[in-house]
Amino acid sequence: xxxxxxxxxxxxxxxxxxxxxxxxxxxxxxxxxxxxxxxxxxxxxxxxxxxxxxxxxxxxxxxxxxxxxxxxxxxxxxxxxxxxxxxxxxxxxxxxxxxxxxxxxxxxxxxxxxxxxxxxxxxxxxxxxxxxxxxxxxxxxxxxxxxxxxxxxxxxxxxxxxxxxxxxxxxxxxxxxxxxxxxxxxxxxxxxxxxxxxxxxxxxxxxxxxxxxxxxxxxxxxxxxxxxxxxxxxxxxxxxxxxxxxxxxxxxxxxxxxxxxxxxxxxxxxxxxxxxxxxxxxxxxxxxxxxxxxxxxxxxxxxxxxxxxxxxxxxxxx
Amino acid sequence: xxxxxxxxxxxxxxxxxxxxxxxxxxxxxxxxxxxxxxxxxxxxxxxxxxxxxxxxxxxxxxxxxxxxxxxxxxxxxxxxxxxxxxxxxxxxxxxxxxxxxxxxxxxxxxxxxxxxxxxxxxxxxxxxxxxxxxxxxxxxxxxxxxxxxxxxxxxxxxxxxxxxxxxxxxxxxxxxxxxxxxxxxxxxxxxxxxxxxxxxxxxxxxxxxxxxxxxxxxxxxxxxxxxxxxxxxxxxxxxxxxxxxxxxxxxxxxxxxxxxxxxxxxxxxx
Numbered sequence: 001x002x003x004x005x006x007x008x009x010x011x012x013x014x015x016x017x018x019x020x021x022x023x024x025x026x027x028x029x030x031x032x033x034x035x036x037x038x039x040x041x042x043x044x045x046x047x048x049x050x051x052x053x054x055x056x057x058x059x060x061x062x063x064x065x066x067x068x069x070x071x072x073x074x075x076x077x078x079x080x081x082x083x084x085x086x087x088x089x090x091x092x093x094x095x096x097x098x099x100x101x102x103x104x105x106x107x108x109x110x111x112x113x114x115x116x117x118x119x120x121x122x123x124x125x126x127x128x129x130x131x132x133x134x135x136x137x138x139x140x141x142x143x144x145x146x147x148x149x150x151x152x153x154x155x156x157x158x159x160x161x162x163x164x165x166x167x168x169x170x171x172x173x174x175x176x177x178x179x180x181x182x183x184x185x186x187x188x189x190x191x192x193x194x195x196x197x198x199x200x201x202x203x204x205x206x207x208x209x210x211x212x213x214x215x216x217x218x219x220x221x222x223x224x225x226x227x228x229x230x231x232x233x234x235x236x237x238x239x240x241x242x243x244x245x246x247x248x249x250x251x252x253x254x255x256x257x258x259x260x261x262x263x264x265x266x267x268x269x270x271x272x273x274x275x276x277x278x279x280x281x282x283x284x285x286x287x288x289x290x291x292x293x294x295x296x297x298x299x300x301x302x303x304x305x306x307x308x309x310x311x312x313x314x315x316x317x318x
Numbered sequence: 319x320x321x322x323x324x325x326x327x328x329x330x331x332x333x334x335x336x337x338x339x340x341x342x343x344x345x346x347x348x349x350x351x352x353x354x355x356x357x358x359x360x361x362x363x364x365x366x367x368x369x370x371x372x373x374x375x376x377x378x379x380x381x382x383x384x385x386x387x388x389x390x391x392x393x394x395x396x397x398x399x400x401x402x403x404x405x406x407x408x409x410x411x412x413x414x415x416x417x418x419x420x421x422x423x424x425x426x427x428x429x430x431x432x433x434x435x436x437x438x439x440x441x442x443x444x445x446x447x448x449x450x451x452x453x454x455x456x457x458x459x460x461x462x463x464x465x466x467x468x469x470x471x472x473x474x475x476x477x478x479x480x481x482x483x484x485x486x487x488x489x490x491x492x493x494x495x496x497x498x499x500x501x502x503x504x505x506x507x508x509x510x511x512x513x514x515x516x517x518x519x520x521x522x523x524x525x526x527x528x529x530x531x532x533x534x535x536x537x538x539x540x541x542x543x544x545x546x547x548x549x550x551x552x553x554x555x556x557x558x559x560x561x562x563x564x565x566x567x568x569x570x571x572x573x574x575x576x577x578x579x580x581x582x583x584x585x586x587x588x
Contacts, residue, residue, distance in 0.1 A: 049432050050425060051587035066432040069333030075429075083425040085350060085417060092349035093426075100342035100430040101334050140426055 001025055002075075002148060002181060006056030007046050009039075009203075016042040018203035019056070024181045026147065029174045031194030031211070032183040035291050039203035040183040041079065044152050047181075048077055060148065072101040072144030078137035079152045086126025090117055090136050093125055094143055103144055111139040116165075130157030138166070149173060149180045155189060167193050187287040191215075201291045214286055223259050225266075226251045226275035233271045240265055253279065339431050339440035343414075347444055353413050357448065360406035360493070361456040364399030368460035371398035372467040379472035389552065392475040393482045396464025397457060397489055397549040404541055407449055407493045408517040411500025414441050415579070416510040424588055434584045438505055442576060445501055446494050453493030457549075461486045481551040481560055488565050489549040495565070495572045496521065496540060502575025505583045540568055 002024035009017040017039045024030045034040050045051040047058045049065040060068060060075055068074050084093045094108040112118045115135040120128070125136060134157045141149055151170075155163050170193050173180055184190050190197060191211055199207040207214065227233045230252055234244045237254055240261075245253040254262055259278050266273045347353055375395050382390070415438075418424040431437045461477070468474035477483045500517050507513040521541045528536035536542050537557045543564035546557035558564050 045587070048429055050428055068432070070329055071334075071432055072430050073329050077429050079425050079429075080422060083422045085346075085421040085423045087350045087352060088346070089349065092345060093423075096342045096345040096349070097426055097430045098342075099345050100339050100427075102330070102338050 001061060001179060002047060002150070003059045004043065004047065004056070005058070007043060007053050007058060008055035009042050009046055009051060010054050016203050017046065017053075020200065020203060020205055021056070022198045022205060022208050024148065024179045025196075026179045027174055027177045028196055029170055029180045029182060029194045031187075031190035031197040032181055032200070033187055033190060033197055033287065033291075034183075034185065034200040034206075036185055038201050038291070040185075040200065041152055042203075043200070044077070044079055044150055044181070044183065047150060048075070048079070050079070070101045070144065072097065072103065072146065074144070074146050075148045075150060076141030076144060076146040077150040078134075078141045078154055079150075081130065081133050081137055081156060083140070084125045084133075084136060087124055089122050090125050090128075090139070091121040093136070094139060097140060098143055101144055107143060107145070111142045114142060114169075115139040131159060131162055134158055135162070138169070147178050149178060149182075151180065151182045153183055153185075155184065155186075163189070187284055199287065199290055206290050222279040223254045223257060223262050224251055224275065224277045224279050225254055225262055225273060227266070227271055227273050229271055232269070233266060233273075236265055236269050236271065237262065251275070334431065336436060336440055336443070339436060340444050342430070343440045343444040347414065347448060350417065352417070353410055356406050356410045356413065357452050360403050360410070360449075361452055361459070363406060364397075364403045364456035365460045365463060367399035367402055368396045368464045369467055371395050372464040376468050376471035389554075390473060391550055391552045392465065392468050392473055393461065393479075393485050393551045394545075394549055396461045396468070396475070397486070397545075399456070399460050400489055400492075400545050400549050401541075403453070403456060403493055404496045404521050404544065405518065407453065407497040408500035408503075408521060409514055410449065411445055411497035411502075412504040412510060412513040412517055414445055414501055415504030416508055416513050419508040420510055428588050435580050438501075438576065438580045438583055442498055442501055445497050449497040450491060450494040454487065454490030456493070457486050457490040475551065479551070485549050485551050485560060488562070489544065492544050492548050492565055492568055495568045496544075498572035499540065499568075499575045502572065502577075502579040505579025506575070538567065540571060543568060 004023070005021050007017050007020045008015070020039070020043060032040050032043070042051065046053045047060070047065065057064065065071065065075070088096075090112060091108060094111065095105060098105060098108055109118070109121075112121045115138050117132065117135055117139060120132065125133065128136065134154065138151070138154060141151060155166055158166060167189075170180055170182060174195070182190075182193065194211055196210050197207065197214060198205065225233060230246065230250055234246065234252055237244050237252070237257065240257065242257040243255040245255070247253060259276055263273065263276055372395055379387075379390075418427055427437065428434065465474045465476065475482045477486065499520070500513070503516050504513045507516055525536045525539040525542045528534075528539055534556045537546070543558060546554045547560055547564040550557075550560040553559050
């Protein structure tokens with residue numbers, strides 16, 4: 001188990017991590033989400049003791065990382081890609097790290113097999129593509145057969161096949177009882193991989209919840225109605241106090257009324273209804289809504305789609 | 319897909335120790351070309367320069383003045399490569415640390431070995447062992463080859479002569495201390511270019527600056543102590559006497575650099 005408790009990290013006058021607390025449990029994939037620059041990588045560096053926290057502490061299985069008796073056997077980590085010397089072969093890189101924690105040399109061949117680098121184990125790692133470098137990073141994390149993993153954007157640079165592979169790998173790690181903290185700025189990927197999510201913005205915790213709960217928060221806020229007479233229905237809904245939006249395909253998006261009350265209203269007015277569906281906001285929308293206030297880097301002008309999303313999300317803040 | 323052989327990995331008792339980290343550092347040292355080349359250059363350059371100097375000196379012996387002949391130190395001449403070897407030894411030492419920062423390997427290393435002073439100690443131990451063996455090999459080879467060149471054409475030395483063995487053996491050890499100075503600077507400065515520049519400044523440039531000052535403080539500079547005292551059999555005017563003094567002072571310099579490097583390493587964010 002990893003426990004972050006009130007972590008603070010400042011770089012000069014910038015507060016990169018601001019009183020952050022969360023937990024990573026065994027057997028659970030915890031997605032670590034936040035916009036670019038929100039402090040995910042810094043937090044992971046604090047967890048591993050690479051950077052010293054200005055306040056708060058991080059415990060791994062009850063100890064500070066620096067006090068772990070065999071760090072690689074307890075926590076496997078991959079921070080930035082390319083945490084290896086370009087002049088050293090993948091095999092020697094892993095072997096050197098294995099020696100430091102008295103991990104048997106045969107484990108090196110096993111993790112190289114596992115990440116699909118067995119064929120290039122003797123090649124200098126500097127010749128690797130971004131995706132291969134990423135796989136070497138994952139092999140490094142798995143080297144000590146650890147019960148906990150900390151992976152910073154492991155999907156970066158992987159091809160679609162690699163991303164599917166990574167997802168299956170992470171799921172199987174959790175199924176074996178390991179705890180995984182995996183950062184991403186893409187919630188779509190996390191929705192498929194993670195059980196829990198920790199969402200941060202500007203170094204602060206925004207939400208610590210399950211993926212299911214995050215979806216549920218925004219489910220049922222809107223109702224899609226399809227009717228042969230959308231104009232009349234829209235008028236009726238509008239006068240009943242709902243906000244109605246016309247979609248290009250002729251359907252209506254109704255906000256502020258449940259499916260039951262929309263159906264009741266249509267029946268009372270004798271308007272035929274062909275479809276009536278509660279709309280779950282996508283996780284992307286939920287995530288963007290959560291992090292909007294704290295996104296540090298975003299374009300000054302939102303495109304039209306963003307505006308529509310924003311309008312559509314009104315009132316969905318929990 | 320099963321990642322471990324057993325569902326629950328067993329963690330052995332105890333904890334990682336210096337010996338584990340030394341094995342790790344030895345694996346690193348032998349598996350990167352740059353450091354291997356620099357160390358090979360140290361050995362080859364030492365021997366080549368020593369032999370060349372012996373060739374030059376042996377041909378000029380016949381025309382030397384009596385005063386020059388009185389100062390003639392065949393052991394010291396065959397160790398002329400010590401004008402070059404310190405650069406290679408120091409760069410090797412710098413690279414052992416700065417190579418980790420330049421590549422990002424430091425993140426993987428500190429994840430495996432979060433006790434940073436222990437890491438530096440392991441690096442120092444492995445570097446000392448390697449540079450001591452190679453340094454001794456370089457100076458003994460240089461001495462023996464150089465004396466073979468001098469023999470017959472000019473006075474030459476043997477290891478049995480007073481002071482000769484000491485001069486040769488301590489010169490090899492001195493190279494290990496210079497490598498440690500480089501390691502300390504690498505840990506303190508972290509960037510290869512900056513650390514090599516700082517090392518070259520201390521070892522190669524500083525003596526010339528100090529020579530301009532009264533009282534010849536240059537005799538305490540790392541490179542001059544090596545060439546004019548440690549590697550000498552006959553005392554040279556204005557320099558430390560041949561013997562252990564220079565080696566001891568150099569050990570103090572190396573220890574100071576390592577202490578500073580270790581202090582910064584343990585205090586700074588990686």
